[in-house]
Amino acid sequence: MFHTAHAAPAQAPKTPTGPLTLSAQGSFFIGGRDVTSDTLSLTPKYDAHGTVTVDQMYVRYQIPQRAKRYPITLIHGCCLTGMTWETTPDGRMGWEEYFLRKGYATYVIDQSGRGRSATDISAINAVKLGKAPPSTLPDLFAAGHEAAWAIFRFGPRYPEAFKDTQFPVQAQAGLWQQMVPDWLASLPTPNPTVANLSKLAIKLGGTVLLSHSQSGIYPFQTAAMNTQGIAAIVSVEPGECPKPGDVQPLTGIPVLVVFGDHIEEFPRWAPRLKACHAFIDALNAAGGKGQLMSLPALGIHGNSHMMMQDKNNLQVADLILDWIARNARAPRRGR
Amino acid sequence: MFHTAHAAPAQAPKTPTGPLTLSAQGSFFIGGRDVTSDTLSLTPKYDAHGTVTVDQMYVRYQIPQRAKRYPITLIHGCCLTGMTWETTPDGRMGWEEYFLRKGYATYVIDQSGRGRSATDISAINAVKLGKAPPSTLPDLFAAGHEAAWAIFRFGPRYPEAFKDTQFPVQAQAGLWQQMVPDWLASLPTPNPTVANLSKLAIKLGGTVLLSHSQSGIYPFQTAAMNTQGIAAIVSVEPGECPKPGDVQPLTGIPVLVVFGDHIEEFPRWAPRLKACHAFIDALNAAGGKGQLMSLPALGIHGNSHMMMQDKNNLQVADLILDWIARNARAPRRGR
Known part of the structure; x- marks a missing residue:
């Protein structure tokens, strides 16, 4: 099989089968801070006063035998959790297991304040108890x-699907469950997930940060904090790319931005693609190494926006893995 | 090694090492219902009107090669998620992987309305938008x-630990992060987790339901709904055992209730143990097959209450696995 940077594989790969052998797996949390509250409980059955830990980030990992040098950290988007990367809504293999079977250790996170990463409910109880006004409720x-149908670009409007959509729309209920x-919007600024990703990257001694949608900007923000x-x-x-003036900290890190199809048909998406093109151009002009991969151009x-769950998700995965194999490296300091 | 029903293993088992080979893994959701709301969003950036799916239950599974007949479904307790069963706060192997390495497929859930299983926030937004009074906020x-320190029985009161506690108190921060x-209290009645557990048990064609604390009563409620x-x-x-008058649906299902140490020193716990003894006695008197395993009696x-994370967690796991191996069977209809 012959690959150039812009040649698509001749066909989608077959789903790997057979036993999956791991050298290790497990889970842990990164970060978090202790806060004291008087409104943890609404009933005398449990103590309303006490300390809780919030803003930490859940991480689950699996390591294959003879793992490649850099693990891949998978960072989900808005209104979703790490489940994004697991089994697809129609029961196919997700990117987490596919990457693993291709030799990469995977670290799947739940963003701070989402999924298995705690939220802080004390402000809600304070309002219910009459101790604070409704305006203090979290956003x-x-x-x-x-x-979501249109934001995820399954079709122009719910429930009309694009004729060529790769999303398994017949299994949409499986996505809605996720x-x-x-x-x-209720979390502190800067978003604790960003600092937690930096701690994770440092702990791992090197990882590829693979983000999606809302979290698309997070790895860039993490790098601006510390490229280590x-x-x-x-x-x-990404919902947002860095501004062309903000590329300096990123010049030592290879960057790939991936976009799917039907972008120009959505006023929400077309400007984002354009801004990401401008970012990649500025990054390369500053001596960095960026690529914008448009799937239709290949x-x-x-x-769709949920390409990790699309019917050709493993074909897209192969393009990304090929890029990672050629580009991932020990980060150089941004110039 | 010689075992009788009430003989403890001579010593705690060594943590299994070496590669872990799976025949399959993945995740999916069970259940859920669609609700329509006008308060999904507080900003015009996103549509406030729409349909969301709530009350579904997240399930992640792993299947070892040559799996034993009945998988084990792991059901966490209050204020926790499926993380309960994964790596312990001090980084040791949890029951999920240990059971897997002992040949059991594992199904780890997040209770409906917890972790990766969605909550319904529309009532909170309704109050923030002034469309409903604070009294309508969820509980x-x-x-x-x-x-939690005392409820989990790490010691008589925070931060004083029992001299003999098996909980890794030096790693308590890892539990607080979980x-x-x-x-x-804000979910519909009956608790959707219970119906979802029944659907899961039927889908699996047989499973051991292993519950903890708040969820301790759920498998019994599931069986009262359908023993299949x-x-x-x-x-x-369990926070609660079935009442002695409610044992009839359970007479066809083997039941094990496990309690740890220092029960009698806590007014919260002593009556629960007593009530569970009465339940097991009533179950056996009605022709069922129940056992109450008190670890100190062995x-x-x-x-502690978090025995799946205690330093001797694998010793306790072996006792449970030994009981499962001798007792799990196709359920008979309750008489």
Whole structure:
């Protein structure tokens, strides 16, 4: 099989089968801070006063035998959890296991304040107890199926699907089950997930940070904080790319940005792609090593925003793994 | 090694090492219902109106090669998630991987409304938007470190530890990071986790339901709904046992209830143990097959409420696995 930087594989790979042998697996948390509250409980059955730990980040890892040098850290997007990378809604292999079977250790996180990473509910109880006004409630958001349909570009509007969509729309219920409320706007600034990713990258002694959508910007923010431990950044359809003036800390880190299909048909998406092009151009002009991979430009059509769950998800994974194999490296200090 | 039903192993087992080979792994959701809301978002950036799916239950599974007949479904307790069963706070192997290495497929859930299983935040947004009074906020609870210390029986009161405690108190921060708010009181009745466990047991064609603390009663409630697929029930320090008058649906299912040490020193715990003894006696009198395993009665001392994370967690696991090997079976209909 012959690859150039912009040649697509001739066809989608077969799903690997057979036993999966791990050298290790486990889970742990990174970060967090202790806060004291008087409103932990609404009933006298449990103590309302006490200390809780918040802003930590859940990490689950699996390490294959003869693992490649750099593990891949998988960072989910808005209204989702680490489940994003596991089994697809229609029951196929996700990127987590595929990467593992291709020899990469995987570290799957739940963003701080999401999934298995705790939220802080004491402000809600304070309002219920009449100790604080409703305006002090946290800013919460849940994406409805109808809005997510268009944001994820399954089709122009719910429930109309693009004829060529790669998303398994018949299994959409499996995606809706994965979605969780988003507490991001109620978290401290800067977002604790970013600092926790830096601690994780340093702990691992080098990792590829692979982010998606809302989290697309996080690895860049992490690098701006500290480039240590960041062997490469892959940003799948980031909600936001760094501004061209902010590329300096990134010039020592290989960067790949990936976009799917039907971008130009959405006023939400077209400007994001344009801004990411400008970012990659500025990064390369500053001596960095960036690539913007547009799947339709490679002849791969119909990919949605949830390309890690699309029917051709392993084909897209191969393109990313090929790029990682050629680019991941010990980070140089940004110039 | 010689075992009788009440003989403790001569010593704690060594932690298994070496490669871990799986025939399959993955994750999926069970259950859930669609609800429509006008308060999904607080900002015009995202649509406030739409449909979200709530009350579903996250399940992650791993299947070893040559798996034994009945998988074990691991059901966490209050203020925790499936992380309970993974790596311990001090970095040792948890029951999930140990059971796997002993030949059992494992299914780890996040209770509905906890961890990767969505909560419904629309009532909170409704109050923040002034569309509903604070009294309509959900009933939420977070266990503080100080209260949890005594409830989990690490010692008489925070931060005083029992001299013989098996909990790795020096790594307590790792447990505090695991704790999440509990939305149980805001969920519909009956608790959707119970119905979802029944669907899971039926889907698996037989499983051991292993529950803990708050969830201790769930497998019994699941069996009262439908015994199908329940090969055995192991309840680790249930917050509540079934009432002696409620044993009839359970007479066809082997039942093990496990309690640790220092029970009599806590007014919260002593009555629970007593009530569980009465339940097991009633179950056996009705023709069922119940056992109450008190670890101190077996000469094993210092176990906390979090015995799956205690320093001798694998010793306790062996006792449970030995019981499962001797008792799990296709369920008979309760008489």
